[in-house]
Amino acid sequence: MATRPGTPRKSTVAARGRQTPQKRSLPLGRIILGVIVLAAIAGGLLYWLNQPARVPAAAQSPGQPVPTLPTRQHVEGAVQYSTNPPTSGDHAASAATWGIYNSTPPADERLVHNLEHGGVIISYNPSKIDAATVEQLKTLTRDLRRERVCLILTPRDSIQDDKSIALTAWGVLGMLDGYDEAAIRAFWRDHVARGPEFGEGQCG
Secondary structure: OOOOOOOOOHHHHHHHHHOOOOOOOOOHHHHHHHHHHHHHHHHHHHHHHOOOOOOOHHHOOOOEEOOOOOOOOEOOOOOOOOOOOOOOOOEOOOOOOOEEOOOOOOOHHHHHHHHHOOOEEEEEOOOOOOHHHHHHHHHHHHHHOOOOOOEEEEEOOOOHHHOOEEEEEOOEEEEEOOOOHHHHHHHHHHHOOOOOOOOHHHHO
């Protein structure tokens, strides 16, 4: 049978169908570059994983230990303390009521008794912070007191080093230039319920 001109023979078509396309090999330079990139990524990942955990500065407690005064007896009258606010020493026989004081603060001699029981006191100078900041302190105080009741927020006419806010626990003093929620929470976490006469009935 004659084949029409221009029509490929069956054998030729079948041969073409059996042809396997040739695979192109990647240039050696690209392979080397890919290996280098992968090695760099792996090395960077290992370096990052081996780095020590970094704690944000704001989450670290601002408190510094203060040498405690030699006695902690119940006394009447005023006591000369070594820091402002005080952190230890002789004190009144009755502690102050835990909570928020809006105007008249308890006497230092009573507050020191609270510290002895494991409490924390936040003092602020009203002349150095605005009303909005005071409200922030009150909100934070209410929140922390849900964990333990033994927290006092009180105004204070003066704080040493001309600071705005002071944080006190027994033998520890922290100073802030302004409101710092993370720092206050860290101080609370590290020092609450650690006074020399701490007891569950006294500190919630």
